[in-house]
């Protein structure tokens with residue numbers, strides 16, 4: 001027996017809009033985009049929504065379901081409470097149409113992070129890394145760029161400090177590079193001054209919504225903050241650098257094991 005639900009879907013564009021209600025049937029096993037596509041097919045042919053893989057891997061269908069940022073395709077209808085369902089676009093980014101928003105600011109932030117900078121290949125043509133170093137950065141590389149963490153981060157969402165903080169997604173991209181034992185770039189000054197590490201106050205909201213269960217705060221942002229403190233505020237570390245020189249983490253090619 002199909003379930004009957006009322007979907008309150010935000011409709012509008014950059015100029016404004018409001019929720020419109022659609023009564024629709026919901027079949028067993030449906031996820032939120034299935035229902036929205038049914039609404040689009042039968043009641044609102046011009047409803048705009050973004051989706052692609054429907055397997056939780058492309059990061060396209062990020063939206064706010066019952067007020068909570070979520071991947072719509074990973075939100076099963078039977079996981080939601082009984083009754084009406086509210087669906088709206090991500091709040092942190094400008095609306096284009098209905099459930100589709102403009103996330104291009106994120107791509108601009110990405111461009112500010114210098115790419116991986118390894119040393120020249122050793123004579124034998126092989127880089128070497130410890131497995132634990134591989135594992136540490138691998139976690140961050142699971143990111144599917146759904147931008148749910150960016151949407152929920154209060155620095156961007158409530159305080160609108162896109163001018164000062166690149167957000168959790170790009171803090172973990174910076175972490176994946178800074179923690180890479182072969183990366184030669186000195187990233188700490190930019191992490192502090194350009195990416196705004198000090199703006200994160202470790203609420204962990206980003207970690208809670210990440211569909212890839214990346215330890216954004218504990219494994220990425222907090223270690224970066226510690227590196228900033230070591231560089232700029234630890235008097236002993238500053239004294240040691242003055243005595244023995246060197247501003248940058250030493251990143252020599254690890255010896256063969």
Ligand code: SF4
Nearest residue numbers: 153200202203204206
């Ligand atoms: S832990 Fe930091 S980056 Fe994550 S949501 Fe909170 S303030 Fe934003």
Ligand code: SF4
Nearest residue numbers: 143144146147149210
């Ligand atoms: S870190 Fe997680 S929540 Fe943030 S963009 Fe990547 S996959 Fe999405």
